[in-house]
Amino acid sequence: MRLILACTALLIATAAHADEPLSPAQQFARETMIVDTHIDAPSALSKQWRDLGVDQPGVEFDYPRARQGGLDVAFMSIYTSPEDDVAGIARQKAHMQIDSVEALAARHPGRFELVRSPRDVERLKPGQKVLLALGMENGAPIGDDLEQLRVFHERGVRYITLAHSHSNRIADGSYSLGRPWGGLSPFGEKVVAEMNRLGIMVDVSHLSDDAVRDVLRISKAPVIASHSGLRHFTPGFERNLSDELGRAVAKNGGVVQLVFGSGFIDARAAADTTAYFKALAEFQREHDTVVKRGGTPAKTVAQFDDEWDAAHPKPATKIGQVLDQIDYAVKTLGADHVGIGSDFDGVGGALPEGLRTVADYPNLVAGMRERGHSDETIRKVLGENLLRVWREVESRAQR
Template sequence: MASVCLISVLTTSQTHGIEVSDKAHKLAQDNIIVDTHIDVPYRLNQKWQDVTKATEGGDFDYPRAKQGGLNAPFMSIYIPASLDNSANSTKLADKLIDYMEALVGRAPDKFAIAKSVADVKQQFSKGLISLPLGMENGSPIQEDLANLHHFYDRGIRYITLAHSQSNHISDSSYDLRRQWKGLSPFGKELIVEMNKLGVMVDISHVSDAAFYQAIEISKTPVIASHSSLREFTPGFERNMDNDMIKALGKNGGVIQINFGSTFVTKRANAWSKKRSAEQKLIEEKFGKDSAQAKNFSAAFSEKNPLPYATLNSVLDHIDHVVELIGIDHVGIGSDYDGVGDSLPTDLKDVSTYPNLIQGLLNRGYSDQDIIKILNGNLLRVWQQNEDYAAKH
């Protein structure tokens, strides 16, 4: 009883006037919540913190996850594009997975590595937080399928084919060079092998051409682990347009909505583009390592505060996917610990999933539909990938 009271008090303090009902809290606590993109591993690589306990800063720790009902966060094994074509990308991937295994070793009563849908369900029944793993940027594969098998054995269950630059697998939505005009020959081969192993193909970050090629090649449903909709951010190719979302629906896949303000509203996206353009000018004038360049971002934000998105902004993205392709193809890919201080009001950390659930209730979503968004859609896709691999 005490823990229920604690949850209620703490959540109320973060809702900015949103009244979160007992029903929303109950839905959060009684169901698996899958979030397919949380950047804890790289955060710990930058600065070690014991997330088995409450931490200062960051968006994730055990107490806040329990408070919000989060129990199946995919830990992002994020590899910066600067390490592409370098053995250091593979070393970093192994190091970040080591961190997650150390986390479980430190607190086996709180966390467990999850390598299958069955693991997630079993660990949920024991009150543990599952830690499935996804690799953000396929750079560590190093054009060698043996590395794919290595990382599968270590627990990787999705691979984001590229990140902010074109790599040996795929063109990136951020990279104008388009060296492969979609996927590389190896990238096409990789998807076939990922299907055979049961590793989900993640099309977040890739170019539009790479997306269409990936869903044409993949024999299993793909995911967008942390993407939002171009409908609300015109010209932002990192997000998905309506035709892509329809194609994803036909593929049986799921788009996991990114919470970052710059992903979900036109105003915040324009703010981000302006900051990036001015940062580039400063770097060209004074050099990337200059004091002016290093201090620019903070100074810009002080003069031009980010126009934060809101909970309703995120709900609009979910609504739009449902209107286009139905309730079976949308979920949560928050990008907590990955988008800095750009998170929307009322969704500032992993304690706030009840706010999202309350917003869905307020918009008329049924309990069954909400559970599909929280876990059902992603677990279905993951299971379909497992089932295909078992046959092949």
Template sequence: MRNRSLQLGFGGLLCTVWLTTSCSNQTEDQSDFSAEEFTREALVVDSHIDTPYAVWRNNRDVILGNSTLEFDYPRAVEGGLDVAFMVAFVPPSMEEDGTATEFADKMFDYIESLETHAPSKVAIATCTNDVRTIKKQGRVALPIGIENGAPLDGDLENLRYFRDRGASYITIVHGKNNHLSDSSYDDTERWGGLSPFGRVVIEAMNEVGIVIDMSHLSDKAAWEVLEITKVPVAATHSSLRHFVPGFHRNIPDEMVMAVAETGGVVMINFGSGFVSAPARKWSDTRKELINELRGKYPEDEAMVTSMVRAYEDENPYPYASVEIVVDHIDRVVQLTSIDHVGLGSDYEGVGPTMPPDLKDVSKYPIVVQELWDRGYSREDILKVLGENYMRVWAENERYAQSRGNPVSCRLD
């Protein structure tokens, strides 16, 4: 295990002490630190933003700005966001009806249209070199991740096709089991982990330099991935089960450590239900209430809606906070080292559940300030903000190169 750490309290200030090096900012000048300026200068990566699926049908403007969204260009600039992974989400139902591949293409078309409409502001990035170049140009980089492996449709040629279109990572499965794997949300465990083809896909993703996203996998499938992969993996939008016991969509401690053993990274999801047990319980209780009411009033949805709203009025949603989000970062650091954690907000992907102080992409400086207040050094905050993910991505690229599959950069 790499650089295991101990966490010590000094007058209420958290300082993480490594066996090899210290991440404390106690030896640094405290007087001139500005979270806003620091975030502006740093390379800030958010590995999971679901805006494309949220806007493609009604074409809400994410370049000029749209207050109904959690991501848009003006707020990305305000928050210092340099690398906004645009997610090509494919609903699980599309595997069943055979439209997943076609729909993924539409998602790519939409994401590419953002650069077409505003080439001076945003640019598609297909490799780590693209990202560095786009940052220097003063634009926001938009790499693409596919959420749900359904578009592969049982054919490895589709893997190469989407790599050629610019896919940088693939989330193997989503809310239901698919032809690659079991899902953490699906209790039927169709495959008992990965499917036979899923195992082939994991090896093939290594070969072509597509990062494996561990998010949404069942535990059995995740452990299989960790056994198969030859390169670092990422959980692009997952938090820790330690804080939300029983929530299998999050990652248990032993798996966090196993991800780190690959050299990988856990990108913390900001959603309240991912980071806070009270928020998760509230959502579970609401879901149970809806199911119970629909059983009692199968022909009266208006009654169901009215009673659910009454529950919500009497029991306000217990939003999380930046402090709770950073608790998850702290724990990854405690379990592994500063090299294995980052930010994967899931903006636009978890409904209206974001912590109020992290409500949109303008709020990354608030995370930075919280990290600084807990004693993290400038160097370590840079790692959390983006350098950890960039390292994982680059290691995947290098392995693909060594296998005769160099990754094509858009800006070469």
């Protein structure tokens, strides 16, 4: 009965929305292919199931909001942490998150559909469905086994962020104080080559500068940054791409998918993030020393995080800061090499005013138009560039 009532409410809300006149930006968003390469819904679903096929308060991605915003292709982020890797549970968690996305699509076959290729996107568009693709954030689930790349490719994973936050067996991470490989590891070079062979896009977000350079040296196919900002606006913040590396990604034929999260678009927030990882590393050293000596640490990592967050609140940001990044990226990298990777549901609500959920893509359209971008450029940024790279990666693998 509750499911019937929820579906009825969705139909009523959709009908009411359909009666309202659309703004020019909303109409454009509905008619244009929008591809967002980074939405963190799966990790939240694995902790607590929510039916994202209906309106869900407190989330940034669900079906009603996606249709309102004109979202066509949502890359679901299959995220595992460095701690999951150390604990040996990263592979299990990755499969569970993929299961949750499949379950969501199965529950609502008229609203969601899984896609594995740009050909699927072309076949299923236009329509009322939100198409779900899979991107893996952190290569930890493959362990030391290249064969796992084939396994995850068969499950639908179409990009892999080689590392997340910290260095792993594949590559050095941008937040890591320890850089054991000086870029990619020997195993990481094999991973990139195998991803090229299978047709999985290589994602350089979260990597150290040297690791990004190694990827670009080795990859025979264009690469992506699935959710990165530009270091021009956040000096010293390695998590965002420098002009040099952004141009190198573009020269390689790839695309930089610009992120919306406040921590990536605001200089003070970015500086706080850098300081956090340095402070966390020191805390963990002290914590581990106390444990090795048989003592009881004064506080847990979770308590450290809570105290840090309370002392370093994220500054308020606005959509104009994202538009600044788009303007600069189009100027610096070229209109063919810029896209969007929001990080919705992945930054704890720390998002700019005007870009708080997937319903807000029309605000981005309106802002780009106000700043003089042509409709052709807007279409490229909203999705055409990413689809072009995906096709090229797939084509090279088939060849």
